[in-house]
Amino acid sequence: MEETKRPRRIVAGILLSAVLFLGGGLYWFQPWKLWQDDSVHEALPATVPVPPGAPGTPPGAPSPAPAEPKTVAEGTFISHEHTTTGTAKLIRLPDGSHTLRLEDLDTSNGPDLRVWITDAPVKDGVSGWRVFDDGKYVSLGKLKGNQGDQNYAVPPSVNLTDYSSVAIWCDRFDVSFGAAALTAV
Numbered sequence: 001m002e003e004t005k006r007p008r009r010i011v012a013g014i015l016l017s018a019v020l021f022l023g024g025g026l027y028w029f030q031p032w033k034l035w036q037d038d039s040v041h042e043a044l045p046a047t048v049p050v051p052p053g054a055p056g057t058p059p060g061a062p063s064p065a066p067a068e069p070k071t072v073a074e075g076t077f078i079s080h081e082h083t084t085t086g087t088a089k090l091i092r093l094p095d096g097s098h099t100l101r102l103e104d105l106d107t108s109n110g111p112d113l114r115v116w117i118t119d120a121p122v123k124d125g126v127s128g129w130r131v132f133d134d135g136k137y138v139s140l141g142k143l144k145g146n147q148g149d150q151n152y153a154v155p156p157s158v159n160l161t162d163y164s165s166v167a168i169w170c171d172r173f174d175v176s177f178g179a180a181a182l183t184a185v
Contacts, residue, residue, distance in 0.1 A: 040145030067094030075180035080129045082108035084178020088166040098154040112172040113143035117163040122181040132167040
């Protein structure tokens with residue numbers, strides 16, 4: 001009797017281990033995301049109308065044109081771990097703040113994707129996949145969608161002269177999906 005219970009316990013232990021291992025692997029890798037696209041289509045941050053009589057406006061002068069956002073740097077994405085296309089633009093808003101805008105972004109979906117500005121050089125090929133966490137970087141938040149146009153506020157404490165690139169970073173696996181070198185416009 002004891003001999004028949006032992007093999008059942010071993011089989012049950014093996015099955016339980018396999019289920020836990022498979023469940024953990026599915027959670028960690030989230031392979032279903034490779035077939036799911038999240039599209040985001042945010043508008044460019046709006047212009048701000050300048051009210052009549054604003055500081056610096058002579059009395060009785062017509063209202064000046066609305067202040068427009070200005071692109072101060074931009075770059076085109078190259079592919080790293082996953083095919084990535086689109087444009088990254090660093091935009092100064094009329095109030096002096098900055099936003100990073102991703103336009104026509106198209107990359108794979110994945111677990112724990114972040115948008116980073118970094119001081120790392122953008123390199124082609126496998127040698128460029130893991131360089132972005134070697135130096136200075138600032139996470140601007142989770143990637144809102146793997147496709148489309150989206151905006152990320154840059155914290156006012158960030159000195160933008162210290163950063164020269166943008167990376168779509170998979171924090172779970174410490175790898176770049178794609179990156180863009182920012183060049184002043």
